[in-house]
Amino acid sequence: MTDPAAQLETFPNPHPGRDYVIEHVVGEFTSVCPRTGQPDFGRIAITYVADQRCVELKSLKLYLQRFRQRGIFYEDVTNVILDDLVAAASPRWMRVRSRWRARGGIRSVITAEHGERSRARGLKNMSD
Amino acid sequence: MTDPAAQLETFPNPHPGRDYVIEHVVGEFTSVCPRTGQPDFGRIAITYVADQRCVELKSLKLYLQRFRQRGIFYEDVTNVILDDLVAAASPRWMRVRSRWRARGGIRSVITAEHGERSRARGLKNMSD
Amino acid sequence: MTDPAAQLETFPNPHPGRDYVIEHVVGEFTSVCPRTGQPDFGRIAITYVADQRCVELKSLKLYLQRFRQRGIFYEDVTNVILDDLVAAASPRWMRVRSRWRARGGIRSVITAEHGERSRARGLKNMSD
Amino acid sequence: MTDPAAQLETFPNPHPGRDYVIEHVVGEFTSVCPRTGQPDFGRIAITYVADQRCVELKSLKLYLQRFRQRGIFYEDVTNVILDDLVAAASPRWMRVRSRWRARGGIRSVITAEHGERSRARGLKNMSD
Amino acid sequence: MTDPAAQLETFPNPHPGRDYVIEHVVGEFTSVCPRTGQPDFGRIAITYVADQRCVELKSLKLYLQRFRQRGIFYEDVTNVILDDLVAAASPRWMRVRSRWRARGGIRSVITAEHGERSRARGLKNMSD
Amino acid sequence: MTDPAAQLETFPNPHPGRDYVIEHVVGEFTSVCPRTGQPDFGRIAITYVADQRCVELKSLKLYLQRFRQRGIFYEDVTNVILDDLVAAASPRWMRVRSRWRARGGIRSVITAEHGERSRARGLKNMSD
Amino acid sequence: MTDPAAQLETFPNPHPGRDYVIEHVVGEFTSVCPRTGQPDFGRIAITYVADQRCVELKSLKLYLQRFRQRGIFYEDVTNVILDDLVAAASPRWMRVRSRWRARGGIRSVITAEHGERSRARGLKNMSD
Amino acid sequence: MTDPAAQLETFPNPHPGRDYVIEHVVGEFTSVCPRTGQPDFGRIAITYVADQRCVELKSLKLYLQRFRQRGIFYEDVTNVILDDLVAAASPRWMRVRSRWRARGGIRSVITAEHGERSRARGLKNMSD
Amino acid sequence: MTDPAAQLETFPNPHPGRDYVIEHVVGEFTSVCPRTGQPDFGRIAITYVADQRCVELKSLKLYLQRFRQRGIFYEDVTNVILDDLVAAASPRWMRVRSRWRARGGIRSVITAEHGERSRARGLKNMSD
Amino acid sequence: MTDPAAQLETFPNPHPGRDYVIEHVVGEFTSVCPRTGQPDFGRIAITYVADQRCVELKSLKLYLQRFRQRGIFYEDVTNVILDDLVAAASPRWMRVRSRWRARGGIRSVITAEHGERSRARGLKNMSD
16 A cells, blocks of 8 residues: 555645644544454544644545555554644644444544644634 | 725723623634635634624624635634634634534534633633 | 612522532523614523622522613623622622523623632533 | 431442542432422532542432421532531542522522542543 | 453554553443342443553453453442553553443442543543 | 312313313422332423313422322322323313333333323424 | 504415425513513414415514513413414414423423314424 | 243232323343344333233343343344233233344344234323 | 526436435525525425436535525525426425524424325435 | 345344334445545445344345445435345335435435335334
8 A cells, every 4th residue: 555645735824823723523434443354434533733734625535535445453543644644734733533433332532642732722622 | 805804893892891701603604615616604603802892793794794705715714704803803812713514524623812811711611 | 770789689608618609590581682672582690609698599580580671782781790799799709601592693602700710619510 | 307417328438549539410309498398309419539438329319318308498408418428428529519400490500519629530521 | 250350451552652542432331239239230431541552442342241240339340440451551541430320310420540641642522 | 198189270271262282391290109118200291182271380380299298109190190180170182291210220101191182283293 | 552463464475386384483482471470481483384475574573572571371372373373374274382481390382273284294393 | 041021020000991101111231142142232111001910110120130141132032021021911002122232333123012002092202 | 597497417216116215405505585685594405206317416506506696585495496306307206395594583494395295105204 | 246135144033923123223334426436424224024034233234344345326225225135034014224424515315115114013213
């Protein structure tokens, strides 16, 4: 598989002089469990304070679709998405949270952050 | 297009001696995506601590309606509304949050703030 | 109109040695918009830490009913109720929050506080 | 009436070496309004960090049932329950919150605390 | 009964260089009340920051099923699960929360933590 | 105990020429379990088509309060209330539904009707 | 008081050849209890199949505001509104439903209909 | 295993002259999947019109607990409970509905009835 | 304005031998009030049984967007959409329901049907 | 692609003498839009009255997973699943309902039935 991060596009932050919070919630994520080969279904929330670049939404959608046939654990995919987005957009702060439908009666949520949270003004009451 | 901020009216803060929090939630916002030309639909929440002037509601409604045919990105419109309202009312603190209906399976929330949040007593548990 | 605050009654705080939080939520408030003459409908939440006196509920209900025919703005009525209650009961801390049904597609929430919030132990998770 | 606190039983805290949070929510509380003689209905949430003793649930239920015919104000009963439970179990920290069904269109919530809240690790997101 | 902790398996944390939060919510927990012999039903939420090892989900499910016929109090089982998981995975921080269906009209929630919460970046807004 | 039905008052139906549906939902009902002596808590919904008399609300409240100390089963109390109200108001149609808080993990709902349901125009979508 | 029905205006049904269902829900209704003089608060839902005339919304709002200071029982006001609207618009079928906030712990719903319900195609799943 | 139906007790229907509907919802049912040996968790709703006997609640609870270690499919257990309850209480009509927590991402609901549904007056709007 | 119905495209019903129900809910509809010139916001639900043709979704979206600047009443737009869709796809049965955000405190729902509802097998429990 | 219906397994109906209703809701369905190549996400509810055979759950899950990479329209896939399940299990009655996440702001629900609905006793109030 080629590096999916290569697919991510960005555009210039229209208001780089202000720390403000952007959140994108992707309700339709699916990957494959590497142990059982069964599909996993989850929701991915990406919350960040842009520096010079913002994440372009269509390329984000296509980037996330590339996990559709990939075998990867919950903990790993959450950190991989965070690393790829940080590499592509160099945000001042970013958080990726994945929420997964139950497997064996257990539902899971994984949350990883990068950078200084103090930059994230207005973070409270975000939708996910 | 003429400057929409010219439309915003204010009235004197009836209790300027106290820092208190005002929130207006506009459930019916629509603008146009500059990339696809398709309409975007969102909810705009404006939360602030007035200084000498309060934002007049009818002019706020008309101001926001002027985005109906305007092509503008989520990140940009949120900051533009904040800048226009700050210019019109000079609040002690203000936050603008836009929540957008899903596009391509992705729903977004943008939050921008201006001024000292410590002035915003009673900010917790606001409705949006 | 005579001063509505004259109507408010209080009773001795049964446990003045402890800072504790009292909240009363009045779901049935109505006043009149001074600009349009149309009725406004809202919910008033009063949250406070009593000092020597507690607010008596029946007089609170009658006090709030006196706004039924009065023309007054959202921002003003919230601060007026706070001032009247502070004058009547001298609480250690008090917050008044009004939530209004939508007008012109905009719903508003106004929150004003008086006194030291640090006295308000157990304030978190209050119902309104 | 005999002292209802005499009814409360406790059992040894099975993990006294750790500060942890216990919450019991009693959805079926009723007492009598001392002014009108009408029944009041509420929900009592008891949240605490045990020291050497935990509150036994069956005796707690019976203790609270003893208010069924007793005339007592909202503010008073909340503090009385807190005092009785503190006397019986000597917790490191305790909070009692009562939520009452509406009377005259007003619903009330009373919250009283005892002891050092900093002991209450994991207090956030409790259910009541 | 053999030690149920012996059943817990772990796997290497794929991103040990970052403090991130993992949460597993098990909706189908049942044990037995040691006093009455009646079954208890609850939901167990396990939230942690892994160090070198992550908790393997299938072994976690089997571990929790071993309480199905065991008589144990709410307060005890919550701390026992925390101790067993800490022993098995040595997390940087961990919280176990159990929520129980009502008994005698009383529903209970027990929350116990281990380790430094400051490691738990992104803990806010977790699902349980 | 004297017959509680003697307490029920009625007033003339202001529109006897039309079959229309009246519903009163009493959220605060309590009686006593005759087997265990423990209090039961429920919600009583009374739905009817009046003939010449309507049920007066204050007397209905006082009538229902008379069950506060009375030992009576769920099935019985529902039918007794229906019989008493039918005797007092002779409605064209009436339904009484009681919903009970869980006992031993079992929550119950009892529904009894009297008269011709075809008279109950507009019955659909009632609130309880 | 002059007849409030005189205030109701109508406009021509734009599609009289089809039986279709129109519903207007007025969330902000208030009148006065004739027994206690206390304000009552309710929600009025008007559902109908127009014949030649539709009810004009602004005049409906003003018509309903005229009950603001009027003493009238729940059962009566529901039927009076139905009679006034039938007189003004001669619908093929009409239903008026009023839902009232609790008084003395009892919340009420009154529903009255006029005309042939079989004309009301598509009545199911209406919002109130 | 002895026949669990032997455990069911009944008591005389206090109002056998009227067809009325009784519903008991048991939120805490667990049995074992006969294929995998894994526990299943469900909610059982029993709705019926009694003839001469009503189902006694405590014996119902104990009867249902006897499935705790029993391997049985969803479809089977629903019909077995219906058959056992019909044998014990000979109702005029009865329905048993089981709702199961998801297995493999699939949640199931099974509904079986016995007798004449036309006897079940007031069946609409039952809680489960 | 050219006829917007000209924009609607259809595709062959893949299973014309079976009566089945198709529903499309468009959450983002906006038109203009012809009296005030203010924008209206609503949700349009289209439910139908196809005959030989199904409605193509992208053309449906574009068709509905053509009302964005058009002045038209609630009652009219609902019937116009129904007529246009019937003309374009000749369904066996069709229902159009519009739900509108509140204006002047009144929210409205309009429902119009075409054709034989008995063809609409499986209509119950549709999502809107 | 080989016929996915070949994958479906069944087992003998344990209670063929009774018409009863079985429902399986699969929350995690994904296929591909044949026009755009983009993934679609939906929920599939299968409700039926078995004759001699019941649908086996694990094979149902695997059968539905075979649509993961298949391009197929909403209307088609719903009918195809119904046809395949009818071929495999010959139910007395069956309904398949698919609910789809929004595309272009439009969310869709497709419902198809096979056989005599009158066999489906207890169909009301099913969960999907």
